[in-house]
Amino acid sequence: MSVRPSPEHSCLAGGGEAGERLRAIDWSGTSLGPLGGWPLSLQSAVRIVLGSAFPMMLHWGPDLVTIYNDAYAPSLGRKHPGNLGRPAREWWSEMWDQLTPIFDQVLAGKPYLVEDARYTPDRDGMPREAFFTHCHSPLWDDEGRIAGIFLVVTETTGRVLAERDLTRLNASLEEQVAAVQASETRLRESEQRLDALIRSSSEVRFSTSADWSELHQLAGGGFIPDTTAANANWLDEYIPAEDRVAVRAEIARAIRTKSDYSLEHRVNRVDGTVGWALSRAVPLLDPAGAVTGWLGAASDVTDRRRAEAALQSLNATLAEQVQQRTQERNGLWEVSRDLFMVTDGNGVILSVNPAWTTVLGWEEYEFIGRTTEWLEHPDDQVRTREQVAHLAGGQATLAFENRFRSKDGDYVHLSWTAVPSDGLLYCSARDVTERGRQAGLLLQAEDALRQSQKMEAVGQLTGGVAHDFNNLLTVIKSSTDLLKRPDLAEERRVRYIAAISDTVDRAAKLTGQLLAFARRQALRPEVFDAAVSVRAIADMVGTLTGARISVRQQLSDEPCFINADPSQFDTALVNMAVNARDAMEGEGELIISVQPAEGMPAVRAHAAVPGAFVRVSIQDTGSGIAPDKLGRIFEPFFTTKEVGQGTGLGLSQVYGFAKQSGGEIIVESEVGTGTTFTLYLPRAVASRARVRPEDDAPVTDGGGACVLVVEDNRDVGTFVTQTLGELGYQTHWVLNAKAGLDALARDPEAHDVVFSDVIMPGMNGVELGREIARLYPRLPVVLTSGYSHVLAEEADHGFELLQKPYSVEALSRVLSRAMRRRRDG
Known part of the structure; x- marks a missing residue:
């Protein structure tokens, strides 16, 4: 209790x-x-x-x-x-x-x-x-x-509602001012617009006690000194002596009538000078109607006061100014269709000619005393202000274009010429809207032409793919038909099987080149030194080019790390070397250079790109490329070689690899002298040297390990399970990712490795691999795919990938590596 x-x-x-x-x-x-x-x-x-x-x-x-x-x-x-x-x-x-x-x-x-x-x-x-x-x-x-x-x-209900009231009060005051301005003469209207332009308002927020004896809080906005603590001496600190009587009188009136406080008075500013403020405040009332405090705002009207004084001075010489402006508008000023304008050094308009009304629809008085910011298109305001600043600094502006809003709401395109003189800016503008419309029509026509060219390229690509694959399929079909013949000699059987295997490799290479050109191959980027990679394949390049071609290397002493697919990089080098060999007809000099570069030059309508790059170039002394063919050499199936001497996909692979790796390929050529291909790739931060997979590792027995096979294609699934059985593995085959997760949930310890296709209905292989890594972190996952947009868009998926078509040896090696990683923890 x-x-x-x-x-x-x-x-x-x-x-x-x-x-x-x-x-x-x-x-x-x-x-x-x-x-x-x-x-x-x-x-x-x-x-x-x-x-x-x-x-x-x-x-x-x-x-x-x-x-x-x-x-x-x-x-x-x-x-x-x-x-x-x-x-x-x-x-x-x-x-x-x-x-x-x-x-x-x-x-x-x-x-x-x-x-x-x-x-x-x-x-x-x-x-x-x-x-x-x-x-x-x-x-x-x-x-x-x-x-x-x-x-x-x-x-904070009272303060929020008071601010609303203050906003409505401001709106009411503005309406009253507008009504007064409407009844004044045109000169008075110009004066008010000039005041509005010159006046800059610094909004000050403050609150006081009910009797105004304490200023509770004031946010001066750089105009009046701030205070965050209660201040009983605010009147003496903020208000000059000559205005304190008027301020006290207005306070007394507002308290007595429980009505809004409003007064324009002098005020001590942050910079130590005396300025002018328009102060307004509203009372906060409790349910009984008693004032509990005041919320207010003050605007900096110092500039407006000064402008009023200046305007009074200008009024004394008004007749002289009117006569001067009348002379300015004589002759060409009156009849020209171009827009003429005179402004002061800050861009405030002093006079315009009648063409402004003709072109834009606004009346003359609506321009005077203002800058053109209220007319400018929002996207043009920054550039226009920069031009005004240049003019004010004494620089002339030629053929500057921007857009002004007309009274009907449309934007007029104007081409400007302006010069500064004696503190004034003299400006002339011509309406070029129709010229802009014609330029737009030209752009549309150019876009239609580009679309037509794209369709032509697609047609070329389709025809080339069909031609090459039909050739490869012919070899495979003929070999399989011959293998069906009875009493086939062992030597011929081995030859036909080798022809099928070799043709499959060629088809896989062709597919890789197509995907590289389309920038859709699944790259496996690593950080490696490009110079080391070039040095490693130098012997192979020498073998490809032949004994009569001298191969020289110019490799930087400084490490040139890049983040790219090393296999695709090597393939790109070989393709460029083969292209150079053919251009030299088997005799000449080939120079391979790897150097760091600060920036990438402009190429094919692309601007230069600053930054750290690695420049890999292959220079030959061959026949060169004709200027009319230079722009087409990266197109798929475009080749200058004889029929049967090349597919026209080698340089397309280089182009696709460069683009997908964030770089560029540039070609320089002179007929009769030679050609230089330069590959630019972003430079990467140094990393540990890459380790190539054990391509020559022997086929090993699976030892009865169980492989969970996830493959939705029944023919491929049957082949994989039979192959794994021949390799000594046990298999459990399911048709989709959900079935695979269900099998693991029933008995996760029954499986030693997961071998999954990437493209499947529902959850794809990458998503399945990540879910398995989350649920069973020690269970290795190997993915396989012929092509997947998932892998192309996300090369760093985190799993080992076996590309289709693959050999039995490659399948054995990748599963062996996965099993070793599991044993090693």
Whole structure:
């Protein structure tokens, strides 16, 4: 039996009315249980809440039972005091959808802070709009688990609504000013527009006590010095002596009438000078109608005041200015279809000719005293401001183009010429909208031509693929037909089987070249030194080129690391070397160079690219490439060789590899002298040397290990399981990823390795591999694919890949490596 603490010693001691009501609750009937059994963490939190003069609340336990203090009670309206000790959901039912996400976040351990949040609490029998700034923090029990929520809140409804009122007041004042301006003469209209242009408003926000004796807070925005603490001497510090009487009088009037405060007066600025401010404030009233404080804003009108003084000075010479402007508009000024304009050094328009109205539709007075920013297309404003700055600095502008908005809403394209003279800018613009429209039509025609060229390239690609694959299929078909003949000699059987195997390899190579050109092959990038790789295949290049071609290497002493597929890199070098050999007709000099490069030059309408690159070039002394064919050498199946001497895919592979590796291929050639192919690849950070797979490793026996085969093609699945059986493996074949996961779930220890296709209905092989890695991290996964857009777009998938078609030896090697990795942990 728990002992109820005495009131003076319990966590509910004190706390005013809230504490008294909390002590009267029979807590044994709530989810918190008897008071004597409350955890110390809850008791400490309750003491903090009841002992605070700031609005605070806490929720505890699975029902989020609510405890709050007297400072919080006024914001609850009629909900107080009946909601003390009740679950939060019961007494905030009308707002529960808004509060649930907040509570869930805090109970997950993340605090939640929001300012001026809008809610519609039911505090007086009807949901009403209210605004609160509140912070929710998690509360931990004695065991270190999150058991409750601590809430500190301030209601900001009055301030938010006051700002709304102030905004509406500003709008009302602007409407009144507009009405006055409409009744004035054209000169007065020009004056007001000039004032609006010159005046820059620095918005200042402030709040004061009810009697204005203390300035609670002021955000000066760089205009008036800020203050964050209550200041009783604000009048002497901010207001010069000559305006204090007027300020006090306006304050007294506003307090007496409980109406808006509004006054234009001098003010001490941040920079130590005296400026002018237009101050406005609205009263905050309690339910009884008493003023509880004031919220206000002030605008910097210093520039406007100075402009008014300058305008008064200008008015004294108005007749002279009118005469001067009349002379400017004589003759060509009046009749020209070009737009003429005179501005000051800041681009403020002083005069325009009638063509402005003819072209743009606006009246002359609507331009005067303003810059052209209100007319400029948003995308042209930065460039236009830069041109104005150049003019102001004494530089002339020739053939600068931008767009101005006409009165009907359309944009007119203008071509400008402007010169500065004696502090003024003299500008002339011509309407070139029609010229721009014609240029757009030309671009459309060029785009249609490019589409036609793309279709022609697709046709060439389709025909070339069909031709080469039909040749390969002819060899395979003929060999299989001959193998069916009875009494076939062993020597011929071996020859036909070798022909089939060799043709399959050629078909796989052709497929790889097609995918490389299309930039769709599944690259396996590694970081390696390009110079080391070139040195490693130098002997092979020498064998390919023959004894009459001298092969020289110019390799950088500085490491040239790149991040690329090493196999595709080697293939690209071989393709360029073979192309150079054929161009030299078997005799000449071939120079292979690997050097670091700072940047990549512009090529094929692409701008130069700065940065760190590696430049790999192959230079020959061959016949060169004719200029009319230079632009087509990377097209698929385009070749200058005799029929049967090449597919036209070698350089296409180089082009595709360069693009997919983030680089570029550049060719320079002179007929009769030779050609240089230069491959640019992004330079990478140094990494450990790559380790090539054991391509020559012998076929090993599977030793009865079980392979889970995931393959949706029944013919391929049958072949794989039979092959694995011949290699000494046990197999479990399923048709899709879901069936594979189900098999692993039933008995994960029954399988030693997973061998899965990539492209399957539903979950693909990469997704399956990642799910297996998550569920069974020690179970190796090997993927296989002939082509997959998944692998092409995401080369770094994290799994070993066996490309189709593959040999029995390759299958044995990849499974052996996977088994070794599992044994090695």
